[in-house]
Amino acid sequence: MKEEKEKVHYLNDARVGTTTAIVPEVSAPETTLLSSIVEVTVDYEGPHDASNPRNWSKAYKWSLMLIISALSMTTSCHWLSIHGPLSEMYGRRPVYNLANLLFLLCIIAETQSKNVAMVIVFRCLSGVSTATTALNPTILGDMFNVEERGGAQSLLSLMPLIGPAIGPLFGGYIAQTEGWRWTFGLAGITSGTSSILFFLIYRESYDASILRRKAAKMRKEFNGPSIHCRYDQQGSKISSIVNALVRPIKILVAPIFALLIFSMCLLSAYVYLLASSITEVFQTNYGFSEGEAGLTFLGLAIGMALGAILCSAVLDRYTKKMKVLHGGEIKPEWRLPPMTLGFVISPIGLIKYGWTAYFQIHYIVPIFGTALCGFATYTTVVPTTVYLVDISGIYRGSAMSSMTMSRNIMSIILPLAGPPLY
Numbered sequence: 001m002k003e004e005k006e007k008v009h010y011l012n013d014a015r016v017g018t019t020t021a022i023v024p025e026v027s028a029p030e031t032t033l034l035s036s037i038v039e040v041t042v043d044y045e046g047p048h049d050a051s052n053p054r055n056w057s058k059a060y061k062w063s064l065m066l067i068i069s070a071l072s073m074t075t076s077c078h079w080l081s082i083h084g085p086l087s088e089m090y091g092r093r094p095v096y097n098l099a100n101l102l103f104l105l106c107i108i109a110e111t112q113s114k115n116v117a118m119v120i121v122f123r124c125l126s127g128v129s130t131a132t133t134a135l136n137p138t139i140l141g142d143m144f145n146v147e148e149r150g151g152a153q154s155l156l157s158l159m160p161l162i163g164p165a166i167g168p169l170f171g172g173y174i175a176q177t178e179g180w181r182w183t184f185g186l187a188g189i190t191s192g193t194s195s196i197l198f199f200l201i202y203r204e205s206y207d208a209s210i211l212r213r214k215a216a217k218m219r220k221e222f223n224g225p226s227i228h229c230r231y232d233q234q235g236s237k238i239s240s241i242v243n244a245l246v247r248p249i250k251i252l253v254a255p256i257f258a259l260l261i262f263s264m265c266l267l268s269a270y271v272y273l274l275a276s277s278i279t280e281v282f283q284t285n286y287g288f289s290e291g292e293a294g295l296t297f298l299g300l301a302i303g304m305a306l307g308a309i310l311c312s313a314v315l316d317r318y319t320k321k322m323k324v325l326h327g328g329e330i331k332p333e334w335r336l337p338p339m340t341l342g343f344v345i346s347p348i349g350l351i352k353y354g355w356t357a358y359f360q361i362h363y364i365v366p367i368f369g370t371a372l373c374g375f376a377t378y379t380t381v382v383p384t385t386v387y388l389v390d391i392s393g394i395y396r397g398s399a400m401s402s403m404t405m406s407r408n409i410m411s412i413i414l415p416l417a418g419p420p421l422y
Contacts, residue, residue, distance in 0.1 A: 040228070042214045043211065051214075053210075061152075063201065064139070064198075064201060065155065065156055067198050067202075068132065068136045068156070070159065071191060071194040071195065072132035083131040083134045084248065084398050085244035085401060086244070088395065088398065092138065092204060092205055093209075095135070096202070100131070102125075102129035104191055107122075107188035111181050133400070134401045134404045135400070137385050138389070139205050140389065142205035146330050146390060147319060148316060150314075150315025150319060150386050153385055153386045154308050157382050157385065158308045158378075162300075162304050162305070176291050206394075207231065207394060208229070212229055215229045247398040248398045248402035251392070251402045252402040252406060257402070260388075264339075264381055268407050268410070269410040269413075269415070270350065270376075270377060271411075272412075272414065272415045273417065274300065275297070278293065281357050282357075285357055285358075296367055296370070299370035300371065300374040303370065303371035303374025303378070304374040304375065306374075306375050308382075310379060311379060315338070315383065332390040333387070342377065345375060346373060349375075352368065354369075384403070388400065
């Protein structure tokens, strides 16, 4: 007998590592490779493996980004997010598709509501079912390399952030001409179309799910060794579920995460504060009609678009520059400098909007103030999101859930101060 130490074999698309195996000195003809392997670890077959989401074609990645961006524009606000942890257990695809279906059913129910109570109930349920704000950045992190995520996230965030700004623009005229039910109907048509495209096009992008399936397939095929992947869950199923659901809370209470998320949530909530007051302010102070008041939301939209241009141009370029200066090392903190610009501009925009509208100065001035707020929000939300995606690894779904939950709770509470303030 002799002891065979540390070997690496290749079996189909799996990397097979034998830690320590005892094999006979003289191999019999019927002795197979698998009979001598103690442990088999499934991984991607090199850096260019086609099954690795980071090696998918750019055309496919950006087509998918377009679809999930469209979904996020109609499903941008929800208060509770368990979709991130669930996607880390069962994969992105089943969780996202189920959430899309539930959201669409709630939208249909909203269009058929008979009273305000029904609308409120189904709006709440549609919010709970929404997966876009938690899973979109997560899927982006699955597909794009670190040096590409800044630009991609800048464009991906445009739809969910700009949705509250341009929604009232269309909603005002639709409600004025076709009735309020069609505001939900239009959202349902957009969401339904995007959901169908997502179902047909998207294939699983979560590394852990892909490799777990490969390992399961090999266990079934070879029925011999202990085949697993490095992402296999340890412990019982119940403990895995509990750990997954608690993980976003653990991330949220970590000091550095808590500080960043709170700062980002505050500026993000300002958008909803403005959205809750703009229509009434411009109708009362400037005599605008419902449709004309909706047009004033263009200020927010333009500010966010400018923020997207800045983040897209700066985030990845700055990271690549710092990577060269630091000998190939990449630090997530290099995503954060644009936030300082947002923190400076945000109070300027709020003061300009509030005081000029109060004194009824020409309407373009408060609209310019909302544009500054939109720009500040974007240059804060996007760097924070990319930072969390970079630093969280395979648990980026949980990180996005903690951020989403915090942001939406604050976005619910802060707008309640809108009517007394304005």
